[in-house]
Amino acid sequence: MKASLDCIPCLVRQALDAARMASPDPLVHKRVLCEMLRWTGEMDMDEPPPILGQRFHRWLREITGIEDPYRSAKDRFNRLALSLLPDLRATIKAAQDPLAMAVCIAIAGNVIDMGTNGNLTESEVRKSIDEVLAEPLTGIENGFRQAIAEAQDILYLADNTGEIAFDRLLIEQLSPPRVTLALRGSPVINDATLTDARYVGLHEIVKVIDNGSDAPGTVLEDCSPEFVRRFTEADLILAKGQGNFETLNDEPRNIFSLFKAKCPVIAAHVGVPVGTYVLAQPNARLLSSEGPGGSKRC
Amino acid sequence: MKASLDCIPCLVRQALDAARMASPDPLVHKRVLCEMLRWTGEMDMDEPPPILGQRFHRWLREITGIEDPYRSAKDRFNRLALSLLPDLRATIKAAQDPLAMAVCIAIAGNVIDMGTNGNLTESEVRKSIDEVLAEPLTGIENGFRQAIAEAQDILYLADNTGEIAFDRLLIEQLSPPRVTLALRGSPVINDATLTDARYVGLHEIVKVIDNGSDAPGTVLEDCSPEFVRRFTEADLILAKGQGNFETLNDEPRNIFSLFKAKCPVIAAHVGVPVGTYVLAQPNARLLSSEGPGGSKRC
Numbered sequence: 001m002k003a004s005l006d007c008i009p010c011l012v013r014q015a016l017d018a019a020r021m022a023s024p025d026p027l028v029h030k031r032v033l034c035e036m037l038r039w040t041g042e043m044d045m046d047e048p049p050p051i052l053g054q055r056f057h058r059w060l061r062e063i064t065g066i067e068d069p070y071r072s073a074k075d076r077f078n079r080l081a082l083s084l085l086p087d088l089r090a091t092i093k094a095a096q097d098p099l100a101m102a103v104c105i106a107i108a109g110n111v112i113d114m115g116t117n118g119n120l121t122e123s124e125v126r127k128s129i130d131e132v133l134a135e136p137l138t139g140i141e142n143g144f145r146q147a148i149a150e151a152q153d154i155l156y157l158a159d160n161t162g163e164i165a166f167d168r169l170l171i172e173q174l175s176p177p178r179v180t181l182a183l184r185g186s187p188v189i190n191d192a193t194l195t196d197a198r199y200v201g202l203h204e205i206v207k208v209i210d211n212g213s214d215a216p217g218t219v220l221e222d223c224s225p226e227f228v229r230r231f232t233e234a235d236l237i238l239a240k241g242q243g244n245f246e247t248l249n250d251e252p253r254n255i256f257s258l259f260k261a262k263c264p265v266i267a268a269h270v271g272v273p274v275g276t277y278v279l280a281q282p283n284a285r286l287l288s289s290e291g292p293g294g295s296k297r298c
Numbered sequence: 299m300k301a302s303l304d305c306i307p308c309l310v311r312q313a314l315d316a317a318r319m320a321s322p323d324p325l326v327h328k329r330v331l332c333e334m335l336r337w338t339g340e341m342d343m344d345e346p347p348p349i350l351g352q353r354f355h356r357w358l359r360e361i362t363g364i365e366d367p368y369r370s371a372k373d374r375f376n377r378l379a380l381s382l383l384p385d386l387r388a389t390i391k392a393a394q395d396p397l398a399m400a401v402c403i404a405i406a407g408n409v410i411d412m413g414t415n416g417n418l419t420e421s422e423v424r425k426s427i428d429e430v431l432a433e434p435l436t437g438i439e440n441g442f443r444q445a446i447a448e449a450q451d452i453l454y455l456a457d458n459t460g461e462i463a464f465d466r467l468l469i470e471q472l473s474p475p476r477v478t479l480a481l482r483g484s485p486v487i488n489d490a491t492l493t494d495a496r497y498v499g500l501h502e503i504v505k506v507i508d509n510g511s512d513a514p515g516t517v518l519e520d521c522s523p524e525f526v527r528r529f530t531e532a533d534l535i536l537a538k539g540q541g542n543f544e545t546l547n548d549e550p551r552n553i554f555s556l557f558k559a560k561c562p563v564i565a566a567h568v569g570v571p572v573g574t575y576v577l578a579q580p581n582a583r584l585l586s587s588e589g590p591g592g593s594k595r596c
Contacts, residue, residue, distance in 0.1 A: 005314055005324075005327055005328060005331055006314065008310060008314070008331060008335070009307050009308075009310040009311035009314060010307075012306060012307040012310050012335075013307035016303055016304065016306070016307060026303075029303055030303060033303055033306060034339050037306070037310075037335045037336075037338055037339040038335075038339065040335055041332050041335040041336065
């Protein structure tokens with residue numbers, strides 16, 4: 001998915017958030033912000049924004065010497081999400097349609113995206129979960145249900161820390177032995193890595209791998225050969241989050257994207273209001289509750 | 299009030315909004331955005347943001363040849379506000395504290411600020427008014443009430459189109475013969491000029507003047523000598539909106555600022571959450587409902 005001019009103010013704001021996460025020094029904040037102003041002025045609008053995000057966050061880690069600026073925020077949201085799991089697992093078990101409920105909760109967890117909201121609070125996460133419990137998705141699109149039923153080899157592309165605890169609940173509904181979970185190759189924003197997958201115990205129920213890349217999405221040219229082989233072999237790919245959607249949107253594979261549309265550009269691209277729970281098939285054919293299937297507006 | 303690094307992403311977003319208002323051409327949008335990226339990279343952070351806003355909007359009008367890019371939006375909000383006046387005037391008349399109700403409605407009208415929200419809708423304006431009617435301010439700070447009672451010569455600095463129709467309701471409570479209303483000297487964003495004051499009939503009840511400047515605030519060095527004389531002579535100045543607050547915040551005059559805190563930087567400066575109705579005295583001594591007086595949180 002190409003960038004839009006609307007991405008530019010957002011990237012500038014993200015740069016300031018990230019600078020503050022990496023350093024308490026106002027001079028660093030100003031330097032980082034000015035660098036992003038220069039980069040966005042020269043931005044290749046044919047590339048998805050996560051490409052520039054990768055380059056920026058790599059540079060930020062280099063100049064500050066901080067390998068994982070979001071580490072403490074990541075730990076906080078992992079802990080929060082884990083603390084919510086027992087009740088949410090019981091809710092799914094008691095639901096009339098446990099798969100649909102698990103999908104909804106996994107998408108609600110996608111609110112934990114510090115790229116779109118650097119000042120995210122725990123109460124916003126609880127609100128997102130409460131919203132989905134108050135008005136759960138009552139049915140999910142048949143194509144998705146059928147794809148899940150038929151798949152032999154599911155590749156699940158994680159997005160953020162904290163969120164992956166909620167992903168665990170969905171993976172538990174998917175017959176875990178056929179699932180491989182892929183994480184980012186190294187820290188970028190608050191995206192989940194192998195460390196986070198292990199923290200929420202996902203390594204105990206599925207095979208976990210990393211994609212070898214530090215992009216906040218899935219940029220296949222930047223991923224490891226091992227990951228690309230798994231990506232090519234899988235007969236179903238579940239891609240969480242906007243970054244994976246932006247970077248895989250045009251891939252001719254059997255992909256379902258699951259995310260909360262937090263960004264106005266992406267929301268407009270899939271034709272839904274900001275805040276919508278999106279379950280979209282490759283090439284962005286949106287399956288919404290207004291359409292043939294079942295994404296949810298919230 | 300000095301600029302903050304947080305002003306930069308916001309100014310970049312404002313530039314894109316303004317470019318789209320002035321031209322349908324994506325090449326113009328990109329050129330305008332890139333120019334703002336360059337300007338904000340070199341921005342003097344000791345100046346209030348309306349100084350850069352003035353320079354930018356002057357340049358935008360020059361390169362597009364459009365004298366008043368927001369004209370059609372301004373007309374729309376003037377019409378909307380005028381249509382609401384009869385009911386609101388009756389509400390004020392029936393209120394236990396008509397002055398407090400008029401203050402609240404005038405501040406609620408400050409939501410019509412296309413600098414902070416270029417995509418403002420009529421329903422957002424109606425919502426802002428409905429909120430204030432549902433939970434009106436029950437008392438206003440004694441210092442403000444006393445200042446109003448004692449003033450012989452009130453200078454009322456308007457902010458936006460549409461909003462000035464609501465200002466009319468407050469001015470009607472102020473014994474209009476002692477009031478002079480000042481507008482921007484020429485169009486900038488959706489700020490009100492003499493044209494708008496006449497459209498809502500304010501010239502029929504008070505003396506109306508312009509300040510000779512095209513800054514989206516009150517930059518005294520840029521205003522006409524006639525305006526500066528009026529500014530110096532007035533024994534009470536009521537300054538509507540964030541732009542006037544940012545530019546007059548350090549002026550040692552008897553000023554009350556009235557605005558809705560839509561910007562996180564200004565909200566933090568006065569120590570209130572975003573969305574708060576602010577009635578502040580010179581040097582930003584905030585008079586909140588928690589303090590000695592009566593601004594309102596909504």
